[in-house]
Amino acid sequence: MPILVIAEHDNAGLKAATLPAVTAAARIGAHSGAEIHVLVAGSACTGAAQAAAAIAGVAKVLVADAPHYAEQTAENEAALAVQLAQGDGAYTHILAAATTHGRNMLPRVAALCDVAQISDIVAVESPDIFVRPIYAGNALATVKSTDVLKVITVRTTAFDAAGQGGAAAVEAIAPGPDLGLSRLVGRELTVSARPELAAARVIVAGGRGLASSENYHRLLEPLADRLGAALGASRAAVDAGFVPNDCQVGQTGKIVAPQLYIAIGISGAIQHLAGMRDSQVIVAINRDAEAPIFQVADYGLVGDLFKLVPELTEALG
């Protein structure tokens, strides 16, 4: 029986978070030999469906094209996935990326199918055994599902992006009903020329040590520009209003694992470390030599960030 991955997309194209979810599905499929299907529920979503069909390892793309899927609200999309899960040729596994989209929608699918959800997996041990972080990543639990259907969200930083070059069949399916439960009034996406935080190769992140929103932008933006980096922040910096919440890295924000993470004026609270400890190289700049961030940093620089950050930007020019 096949495995279903629910695509995250903006109708025109696929979101990058879908690719590691397909890789996790392929790991499960490697044990069971199951085919991978991708569900694209959208409106005028041919672009997204074609992108899904080009993912290596995908056997079939199921497209439900209807106006009530345009915004991918949780209630309608989950109801459609439940129909597929309980239909003919039912699925053994349903996966989605552990992004705000997947986290929002997938537990509805699990509850309606009366099965557990396994959140945020970082490894596949077998088709029914998975590893997931708990307690802000301070512990890793290995869990075995006893349900017939496994409903899973995938930590995108823990799996490589699936490759391109596939040529899956694209099949239109009948849309489910419009439940009419919630309606999108508006969406304000941060417009930025910088890479997306979750997908960036380099991240420059600032904390309370920067002392003000003005300092955050004045000091970190030129450095991020030099490195082609995304900008991140600690919860303390978000709470203090330096930057919007979607910049937050940590247990309660985004989980990132870039090649280079530069933490500036960040003390390193447990909840922040949970979001960035899997980065390949961590640099910490902080005036407090005892700050916990230095316990995870590959390169620590103790000193006044107001002097050091402009120096670093200059040195990279």
Add this chain to the structure above:
Amino acid sequence: MKILVPVKRVIDYNVRVRVKADGSGVDLANVKMAMNPFDEIAVEEALRLREAGIASEVVALSAGTAACQETLRTAMALGADRAILVETEAELQPLAVARLLHAIVAREAPQLVILGKQAIDDDANQTGQMLAALLGWPQATFASKLLVANGRATVTREIDGGVETLEMPLPAVVTTDLRLNEPRYATLPNIMKAKKKPLEVFKPADLAVDVAPRLQTLGVAEPPPRHAGIRVADVAELVAKLKNEAKVI
């Protein structure tokens, strides 16, 4: 309008978590426990709606051992009118909690359920969504702003890359994100008053809910440690290391 606020008793967020030597779980013996921080935000939001005259009653609910009474007393010290405990020694997973909440919602008929987006122990981020699904209600997760008027909720939610606003009829389930509000502290007189507020106790069997876990934990381990690296003396040394040793720039 009645608001139901489910709250979870979890390890205090300041406590350093340790995995038990036998790998069976996390050591919770003699560890400070507290209300899940996202649930504190949920309590606060419900109280503000009552204070604004939109809600008439705030009912706190918890599921777990008898010790959860403490968490419910905290919710009542903050201002909740009364509390319900579904008492069990059994391990409760999100689906089981959602089913217990479903049964309580059927008895209490609230118009709004507000709860934290995730608990900081199992980090599952499921219960609110599961409850909404079981009830067939709309949901607004990761809320950073909540307006209730004319039987409808307008909710601004934190999403990857920005925010979005949803509108939905009540009843509905809302889960809280950090920026929704800043919770108040309980005052001493209110802590005293909370001791006299009603606290009703049920067992899962009273509600005819099967809470058997669906996930079996085979083992819990420490993540691979990340060791502290080196201290560099100045920016020049840092840049040289990043270029020549780490090769990341």
